[in-house]
Amino acid sequence: MQAAGELSLEPAGPARARPKGPKLGNRLSDLVSPIVVKEIRQGLRTKVFWISFGLLLLACLVIALFAYADQRAGRGRTGDFYFARFTSCLALVQFFVVPYAAYRSLLKEREGETWALLALTGLTPRRILWGKLGSFLLQGLLYGSAAAPFVLFCYYLNGIDLVTILVVLGLGWPYAAFLTAAAIGVGTLGASRPGRAVAHFGLLGFLLGATFIGQAVSSLLARESGLIRERLFLPVAAGILWVLLSFGAVAFENAAARLSPPTLCYSRGPRLAFLFQLIGSVALAHWVWREEGRKAELAAGFHIACCALVAMVGLHLAADRDGRGLLRRARPSGWALLRPGALRGFRLVVLALLCSSAHWLLALALSKNVNDVPTGVLLGMLAAPCYLLLYLSLALVVGRIRFLSSLTEPAASRLAFVALMALAAAGPPLAAVLCQRRPDEVSFNHFNPVLGLVNFMGPGLNLSFGGGSVPMLLVLGLTALSALVLADWVLHRRDQRTG
Amino acid sequence: MSLLEVKGLTRLFGRLRAVDGVSFTLEAGVILGFIGPNGAGKSTTMRMLATLDLPSSGEVLIDGHSAIEEPDRARPLIGYMPDRYGTYEDMTVFEFLDFFARAYRLKGKERRERVQSVMEFARLTELKDKLTSELSKGMKQRVALGRTLLHDPRLLILDEPADGLDPRARIELRELLKALAEEGKAVLISSHILTELSEICDACAIIEQGKLLAQGPVSEILARAQGGGATELCLRLAGAGEESLSWAERLLLEQPGVSKVSADGAGLRVRLEPVGGQGAPGWVEEASARLLRQLIDAGLPVCSFQVREADLEDAFMSVTRGRVQ
Numbered sequence: 149m150q151a152a153g154e155l156s157l158e159p160a161g162p163a164r165a166r167p168k169g170p171k172l173g174n175r176l177s178d179l180v181s182p183i184v185v186k187e188i189r190q191g192l193r194t195k196v197f198w199i200s201f202g203l204l205l206l207a208c209l210v211i212a213l214f215a216y217a218d219q220r221a222g223r224g225r226t227g228d229f230y231f232a233r234f235t236s237c238l239a240l241v242q243f244f245v246v247p248y249a250a251y252r253s254l255l256k257e258r259e260g261e262t263w264a265l266l267a268l269t270g271l272t273p274r275r276i277l278w279g280k281l282g283s284f285l286l287q288g289l290l291y292g293s294a295a296a297p298f299v300l301f302c303y304y305l306n307g308i309d310l311v312t313i314l315v316v317l318g319l320g321w322p323y324a325a326f327l328t329a330a331a332i333g334v335g336t337l338g339a340s341r342p343g344r345a346v347a348h349f350g351l352l353g354f355l356l357g358a359t360f361i362g363q364a365v366s367s368l369l370a371r372e373s374g375l376i377r378e379r380l381f382l383p384v385a386a387g388i389l390w391v392l393l394s395f396g397a398v399a400f401e402n403a404a405a406r407l408s409p410p411t412l413c414y415s416r417g418p419r420l421a422f423l424f425q426l427i428g429s430v431a432l433a434h435w436v437w438r439e440e441g442r443k444a445e446l447a448a449g450f451h452i453a454c455c456a457l458v459a460m461v462g463l464h465l466a467a468d469r470d471g472r473g474l475l476r477r478a479r480p481s482g483w484a485l486l487r488p489g490a491l492r493g494f495r496l497v498v499l500a501l502l503c504s505s506a507h508w509l510l511a512l513a514l515s516k517n518v519n520d521v522p523t524g525v526l527l528g529m530l531a532a533p534c535y536l537l538l539y540l541s542l543a544l545v546v547g548r549i550r551f552l553s554s555l556t557e558p559a560a561s562r563l564a565f566v567a568l569m570a571l572a573a574a575g576p577p578l579a580a581v582l583c584q585r586r587p588d589e590v591s592f593n594h595f596n597p598v599l600g601l602v603n604f605m606g607p608g609l610n611l612s613f614g615g616g617s618v619p620m621l622l623v624l625g626l627t628a629l630s631a632l633v634l635a636d637w638v639l640h641r642r643d644q645r646t647g
Numbered sequence: 648m649s650l651l652e653v654k655g656l657t658r659l660f661g662r663l664r665a666v667d668g669v670s671f672t673l674e675a676g677v678i679l680g681f682i683g684p685n686g687a688g689k690s691t692t693m694r695m696l697a698t699l700d701l702p703s704s705g706e707v708l709i710d711g712h713s714a715i716e717e718p719d720r721a722r723p724l725i726g727y728m729p730d731r732y733g734t735y736e737d738m739t740v741f742e743f744l745d746f747f748a749r750a751y752r753l754k755g756k757e758r759r760e761r762v763q764s765v766m767e768f769a770r771l772t773e774l775k776d777k778l779t780s781e782l783s784k785g786m787k788q789r790v791a792l793g794r795t796l797l798h799d800p801r802l803l804i805l806d807e808p809a810d811g812l813d814p815r816a817r818i819e820l821r822e823l824l825k826a827l828a829e830e831g832k833a834v835l836i837s838s839h840i841l842t843e844l845s846e847i848c849d850a851c852a853i854i855e856q857g858k859l860l861a862q863g864p865v866s867e868i869l870a871r872a873q874g875g876g877a878t879e880l881c882l883r884l885a886g887a888g889e890e891s892l893s894w895a896e897r898l899l900l901e902q903p904g905v906s907k908v909s910a911d912g913a914g915l916r917v918r919l920e921p922v923g924g925q926g927a928p929g930w931v932e933e934a935s936a937r938l939l940r941q942l943i944d945a946g947l948p949v950c951s952f953q954v955r956e957a958d959l960e961d962a963f964m965s966v967t968r969g970r971v972q
Contacts, residue, residue: 174755182749189746190737261733264699265794268727269750270719410701411718 183271183279184286187253191287200245201294207237208298215305226307232367234302235316238295239366242288242324243359247331250284251351254335255344263407273407274417277332277400284328288321312373316366319385326392327358333399336406383436390432394425398461415468415488419496422461426500430454430507442515448525448605451508455532458504459540459565462497466490466540467547467561470642482640490561491639494544498537498632505533527617528605531624535597538628539568541635548638573598594620595627648711650675650833651696651802656705658691658857665691667857668705673833673850675801678824680848680865681837682963688857689837690730693806696835697727709802726795730807732787736780740771740790743779744797751798761797769793769823785816792823803827805836809843821847845959855967868962878931880938883914883951895947902941904934914951 177185191197215230254277257263266276299317302308334351338344368375375381401417408414433450440446468490480487485496509529512521546568547561576596577587585592593599604617649672658666666688673679683689694700696707698718707714707721714721735743744765748758766772769789774782779790788808795803805824809817817840824847828834838844844851845865852862861868884891892915896908899917907918917938921930935954942949 178754182746186746189742193737261729261731265733268722271750409699411698
């Protein structure tokens with residue numbers, strides 16, 4: 149039996165053999181995130197990388213040979229045609245293979261228990277995920293390098309200008325980054341095997357759809373290069389980039405939060421990302437609204453879109469666990485809105501919704517005489533946040549009912565929200581039809597978040613008490629307020645008990 | 648001050664008390680065996696000590712730093728090895744250790760030398776260019792142990808490190824752990840292979856249904872398992888039939904200090920207790936010599952006569968009741 153060697157805690161003396169390696173490479177690698185070094189090492193060892201790289205190169209080569217043959221035969225196909233083909237091949241790799249590989253990498257980390265070991269090194273989940281995102285984008289660049297000479301070749305075939313090439317590639321990169329961030333986000337979903345399987349198939353469908361859209365848009369921009377010079381192109385492109393950036397940030401921060409050990413303040417990142425997204429979206433929408441002549445209908449549309457955004461993103465924050473404060477001795481107050489816990493998440497979402505609603509109502513009031521605003525617009529703008537508050541509050545209460553306790557609290561609340569919204573949207577029209585009334589009958593659809601809102605915005609109601617719209621709005625508002633108070637009370641009690 | 652102090656640690660999963668008011672201390676240079684049946688709460692306790700989970704109540708102090716309030720200060724002091732080794736299959740041994748050394752913010756020369764030193768200690772130098780997927784379980788386990796040592800932690804928390812290892816790998820692990828304890832590291836090791844633990848542990852803690860049932864130096868736990876100084880003797884008679892055995896049984900029961908005699912295969916098992924409570928030092932030897940003389944004087948053909956030493960298995964069986972949550 150060989151004795152265990154001595155573990156020298158001091159740096160080894162000169163006699164100890166030092167491992168040989170490229171000195172410059174070692175120094176450079178010290179500057180890079182360890183996760184990037186690891187992922188690149190692992191990535192370059194996978195069959196997927198080399199097969200995808202080889203196939204991309206081969207496909208580009210075949211297309212280039214066809215292009216050459218066409219040119220020799222004088223068939224007249226120009227650079228835009230071949231550029232669309234090259235970008236289609238590249239899109240398949242950038243929008244499908246790279247994000248899917250990032251997802252698999254994170255999943256392996258979670259399933260192999262290496263995630264806990266990484267967390268113990270002092271690397272925060274956000275740093276680890278940044279490293280993963282960065283390394284897979286670097287892999288994307290490596291794939292891009294395979295296609296780059298061929299893309300340049302298109303330029304020399306004429307029929308496409310450099311601006312179009314740069315715009316398509318410039319839009320493709322943030323799209324790839326968004327898809328990779330989203331895939332990493334999906335990789336953090338599902339605590340159980342069936343949950344992960346659902347997430348897996350969902351991601352495959354999403355990436356396939358996203359790849360198809362990416363290929364279609366890049367082909368369209370390549371073939372119709374005039375689109376880039378349209379007046380609307382810049383604001384639309386800016387809007388799309390904003391959506392990609394903000395949703396990518398939200399997906400990324402939520403992923404980091406899900407992977408955080410409970411001893412870290414996991415809620416700060418997602419909540420700041422939510423506020424960043426909401427404030428940015430409101431600001432961008434306000435700018436567009438001002439540029440388009442401050443139309444009341446547009447303000448109502450943007451307001452409802454903001455409510456939908458709060459519902460979609462805010463639901464994740466409000467459906468947090470009860471009272472998982474970071475420091476048990478110094479339990480955070482109910483108004484420390486960035487700290488963990490459903491109570492604080494819910495209050496943040498409610499405040500954000502109220503601020504967004506107040507902004508649009510105030511903007512409308514300051515821009516025009518309130519009497520000029522169509523009644524339906526005003527009613528719709530007041531009703532939309534009431535519906536959201538009502539169903540969000542109810543979902544948080546229902547999600548904590550004992551018969552759902554087999555689900556985790558966040559999942560139960562999210563599921564309850566979707567179920568309640570679906571029930572409230574589909575139930576009343578069905579009941580109306582059964583009673584041989586019109587499906588959009590006002591009396592049936594008072595609490596319907598879809599048809600109710602449509603009815604409020606329609607021409608049938610007016611602001612007078614006699615017309616019935618104000619009492620209806622008051623009833624809706626009071627119901628939403630009651631649900632809000634009930635949800636806050638329930639969450640506050642549970643926060644006290646489990647904090 | 649102890650290197651590790653655990654006070655009233657409790658972890659609730661809904662209504663289930665997975666860990667229930669566990670308290671113990673661990674000094675530097677000591678190997679503490681954490682023993683319990685499956686589902687007793689060992690891994691949950693260890694995850695909380697490693698700052699990977701938050702207790703419902705209680706406190707964990709590592710060198711005076713709270714693992715709950717100041718996990719960032721406690722983590723550098725901890726080397727944690729989960730029950731699954733957690734290696735990357737597509738990395739070589741060197742790349743794996745190098746990656747974790749980078750993650751622990753070791754840079755340049757310091758990192759290379761540290762990795763080299765750990766590889767030498769865990770005898771991994773010859774395996775450095777092998778993919779971890781090509782390693783045997785014992786080798787993987789050494790790689791995982793090497794990883795826990797990279798940042799020179801003072802407290803090692805090893806969850807079932809010997810599980811599934813062949814005898815040779817177990818002996819190697821034992822040697823490595825002893826060497827680490829000699830260097831002043833505190834080692835908390837869980838296992839249900841009790842014979843392994845009894846050979847390497849200085850102290851042990853027995854846990855069942857989340858509750859700590861016994862703790863202290865191994866010798867104290869064994870003494871307690873023997874029931875306040877009682878001991879057992881095993882004897883065999885050459886070519887003895889049932890008649891000889893029942894005669895021996897009757898004879899033994901007449902002797903002072905013999906509280907119970909039971910059949911043990913072809914021999915007898917004798918429970919010996921000190922007369923009048925606690926026995927004086929050396930009473931076991933004196934009493935057993937007296938018994939042996941009586942048996943021989945009576946003409947019984949004694950061919951084997953030995954004091955049966957209690958081991959951790961006895962302690963474990965006497966303390967626990969086989970309950971699971």
